[in-house]
Amino acid sequence: MASLPPVIASPTVPPPQGGFGRRPLWRRVLANHALSVGGGLLLLIMLLALFAPWLAPHDPYVQDLAYRNAPPIWFDKGTWLHPLGTDQLGRDYLSRLLYGARISLIIGASVALISGIIGTTMGLLAGYFGGRTDMVVSFLVTTRLAMPVILVALATVAIVGGSLGVVILVLGLLKWDRFAVVMRGATQQVRTQEYVAAAQAAGASTLRIVMTEVLPNVIPHLIVIATLEAASAILLEAALSFLGLGVQPPLPSWGLMISEAKAYMFFSFWLIAIPGTALAVLIFAINLAGDGLHHFLTPEERA
Secondary structure (H helix, E strand, O other), X not given: OOOOOOOOXXXXXXXXXXXXXXXXXXXXXXXXXXXXXXXXXXXHHHHHHHOXXXXXXXXXXXXXXXXXXXXXXXXXOOEOOEOOOEOOOOOEHHHHHHHHHHHHHHHHHHHHHHHHHHHHHHHHHHHHHOHHHHHHHHHHHHHHHXXXXXXXXXXXXXXXXXXXXXXXXXXXXXXXXXXXXXXXHHHHHHOOOHHHHHHHHOOOOHHHHHHHHHHHHHHHHHHHHHHHHHHHHHHHHHHHHHOOOOOOOOOOOHHHHHHHHHHHOOOOOHHHHHHHHHHHHHHHHHHHHHHHHHHHOOHHHHO
């Protein structure tokens, strides 16, 4: 009688380990403290700006000279009618602070969008084609870096005139250099990958390769640079408004609020401290969120 072949036990497959890459997205975000804290602050500011018409206790443009320079609620003469006090024209400071967040966020997002489109296009072209295209883009980047942004913006706004649209357009046309440099380097790395060579061998067009193979793999770099440029644009707008060449009255820009309060800084210091603190918190939140995104979108974190 023939003996049966020995039974070979199948190797035991260990259960999948709950590694970092398998954790849910929300747990990965919470584990990244910079992204969770910075993103939370930024989300809170965005919600306050979005719901400003419902949260603001007064019209930010209405003047009441009977309540000029009223102190915030934590001072003895403060009143809940104006929780953060009023400015030199009797306008409610809390209302202007909430509406001012809208202006700062609009400027940051718009400038990042305009400069991102210009810089990303130039960086993709220089990094993918190289040669003379790379030389032309590198020359344009070098020329742009030779011009100080704040001085060119001051001169342009002084000639054209200050307004919200002008500030956004001028800063958007001046802040594209970092996008171009980073996108150029990232594209040069991606174009040497095997999947790009496979797409070229398959006969895909250059536009298709750039849009479907190259661009999706450099988007993490693009997002991080966009956050940094948005914060820089907000600071530049505040500087221009402080000098009287940015957003014009009666718009409640935080930089303009600081500028209008500089004559009262020794008597009503909160007029400078409140918008200055709000501006610092917003820049801190954007930079912290950008730093968290940088670590969150690295290949090790996305593996």
